[in-house]
Amino acid sequence: MNSLLESGRISQPTYELFESEMNEAIAEIEKQREALLDKIAVKASVAS
Incomplete structure (x- = not known):
């Protein structure tokens, strides 16, 4: 850009x-992404 x-x-305003x-x-x-990583971590800890 x-x-x-x-x-x-x-123009500057458009930029x-x-x-x-x-x-x-x-x-x-x-x-x-953070929310998804948190969900994955919870599922991984439950599966362990």
Whole structure:
């Protein structure tokens, strides 16, 4: 995305919006990943 901004293909506000939305999506994915890992750990401990 930086190259798009630097080349003038997207504006600064567009860059900032996309960056914000991507950061939110990444945070949500990480949250879901942690929840899944917790579920796996619980199932693994119950199975042991």
